[in-house]
Amino acid sequence: MHNKIDCQDERFSPKTNHIDSSECQLCEVRACGMCSELDTATLNDLRKITRSRDYKAGELIFSDDAPLQSYAAIKSGIVKLSKILPDGRQQTLGLGFPPDFIGRTYKDKNTYFVSAITNVTVCTFPRDLFNEYLKATPSLEHRLFELTLNELDAARDWMLMLGRMSAIEKVATLLLSFADRLYKSNSLQGIPCDETHFELPLTRSEISDFLGLTIETVSRQFSLLKKKGLIGITQQRFIEILDKEGLSLLAGQLKET
Amino acid sequence: MHNKIDCQDERFSPKTNHIDSSECQLCEVRACGMCSELDTATLNDLRKITRSRDYKAGELIFSDDAPLQSYAAIKSGIVKLSKILPDGRQQTLGLGFPPDFIGRTYKDKNTYFVSAITNVTVCTFPRDLFNEYLKATPSLEHRLFELTLNELDAARDWMLMLGRMSAIEKVATLLLSFADRLYKSNSLQGIPCDETHFELPLTRSEISDFLGLTIETVSRQFSLLKKKGLIGITQQRFIEILDKEGLSLLAGQLKET
DNA sequence: CTAGAGTATTGATTTATATCAAGCTCATAG
DNA sequence: CTATGAGCTTGATATAAATCAATACTCTAG
Structure with a gap:
């Protein structure tokens, strides 16, 4: 499945770059993010479908309605997740720091916006390929599950703050x-x-x-x-x-x- | 590992009952909750460590600081999750309906209260045994992950409501x-x-x-x-x-x- | 060095919600 | 059937935060 991918693949924007293994070694995502429970071989496989991408402060990363094309892991910088009411009122739902994962797995959309607060560098993974990976790699799913539980804890802490x-x-x-x-x-x-x-x-x-x-x-x-x-x-x-x-x-x- | 368990096991409160397989067949948790992706054999195994338990409206199910002894799946009734500030201000974080799962996996505490709003019946699972089960059963972890993602979506919807x-x-x-x-x-x-x-x-x-x-x-x-x-x-x-x-x-x- | 845009502060006023205070409804027990 | 209390409603008032409005800071580009 992985050799389908190359630089010309339309799922990769021209702004993206390959990742080499030395980069992974220094990466926070590797240290304690979604890659932290992957063995070297699996990491190398995953890297084949991964591209690095930069966003400038203020840029939109994912929209709240466009079908999700890819997932991402934050390598550096800070992102925010937010929702907007029809009349423009906005609520930020949380912040993403390295090594957070962004994107709603098992749905074809985010229900919120993700945008760069500072300049941001992420690793992106095409959605369909990543999903196959996820299915085949319980340790990856396990790690994402843990990250999601932390996000849920954080969301609930903020609910107390917002409400009371x-x-x-x-x-x-x-x-x-x-x-x-x-x-x-x-x-x-x-x-x-x-x-x-x-x-x-x-x-x-x-x-x-x-x-x-x-x-x-x-x-x-x-x-x-x-x-x-x-x-x-x-x-x-x-x-x-x-x-x-x-x-x-x-x-x-x-x-x- | 499972034959360690019997009715005298101290981890089971006296108020609990065994589950038989016919009960599972009618159960919403089996239909679309955490049990929905388990094959019959696994379900039967899991049932050995499971007990049914009733709570009256208003009763506390899990506290926010006591070490978590067990997890639960809601069979009937409605529960609420809530947090309390030191001065008594309270914020409800969400409601649990059948077939929701309750309890924070991969941590030894909930950071919130869970209490019964109506009379409630749950299946409970002793924490340590359930964790072993979870580790050994990727399909179970997968289902819990999906349920958690739904909870996170809900929490974020409510954040928008609370804030704006x-x-x-x-x-x-x-x-x-x-x-x-x-x-x-x-x-x-x-x-x-x-x-x-x-x-x-x-x-x-x-x-x-x-x-x-x-x-x-x-x-x-x-x-x-x-x-x-x-x-x-x-x-x-x-x-x-x-x-x-x-x-x-x-x-x-x-x-x- | 200055102009200008974007961002932040401060003040005056309004408004939504909290707080305080009765009184009402409904279910239950005597 | 009536008394009681928990839960709910309604009214009067206080208050925190929003809104409206003006001014100040900070950085960049010229």
Whole structure:
């Protein structure tokens, strides 16, 4: 089945590139993502149907209605999943960091948008071939299942936040969650970082879509947190957590995205 | 491994009963739940570690912090999953209908409560034995994966509702979702029913925990929908949908729980 | 160095929902 | 059949967040 594929295959966009095995060795997806339970032979097979692809910040990766042509694994950058109501109201459902998998297996559509928040690099897999692979490789399905369970846990944490938290609690929760995720992600990639300083990769508008608030309310909560001495903000995007205790107290509960 | 189990096994509460094969034949879990892709032999094996158990409306099934001792599949009745903030604020995360599976595989805890909304009958599986089974049976894991993906879809639909809908839209969405789910569920079980009449199994308080509102707001929206002629209410719990079009318009978008 | 666009903050006002407070309905037990 | 209590509705008021509006910051391109 795999030798059907070559560079001319119409399922691959011209913007894509082959992956070589040395790339896999350094990859977070290989380390702890969907590839982490594959043996070398299977990984090599999978690589034949895989192409690397870059997206610029803001670009749409998957639409909410177009038939799903491919799945993807995030190698670097951050994506968001979102839904839009007919009148334009938008809700972000979650963020994807390396080594997350994106795409709805066992359905022919996503029911949400996936778009790049920062510049993003992904490995893409043509849908039909990947599905055959998935069927034949229980260890791959097992790993995807685990990743999906984590996503479900995260979605449920955010439901509690969306339904029951005040604006300031939401913002505090988001900041802590980001501090944690960016620290872990950067550490894994060997990027020097510390737990209290980070660049918030989201605009205020993206934050408000995530928290179910408006831009103005988000902005006011940031100012409030600054006034209370819990955080410092420079250049609008660079956050320093000055009082993690205090922030956690405000956030109340949640720990992870 | 399975012959270790008998009625005296301490992992089984005294309130439980054996399952016989004729029961499975009529069961929704067998028809379209986690058992649906098991062959007869595997099903018979699984049945040896399975016990039936009843819960009364309101009873707690799984707690959010106690180590998970068993998993369960819902045979009849409705359960809710919920989270509680330290100060008591509560958010319902979703409802479980037959043939849903409950319990967080691959972790030793649920991070939420599961409780019976109506009287409920479940099949329970001791955690450690079920895990062995799961590892050995890819078709079972596959089915659980699919069920989990559906739960994730549902969770994300509700995130949009929680984050971006007004009170009246939330209530309209809930009613449509219930009409649909109860109709499907009852039809499957051969219970006579129609799509426009149903008994709402939730109290106003449970509804408000689900929608991220207060009891009073929920009540007001019901009254409003009645005044607009979209629904009829008798005895507070019996709902008649008088204008599905209008209700769907109000709800805006979502279709399923 | 400046203009301009995009992004963020801050203020004034409105509005949806929460909160507080009665009173009502319905099922059940005496 | 009536008393009781849990669950529900309705009204009055308070409040958090949305909306509307103006101004300020930050980066880029010229």
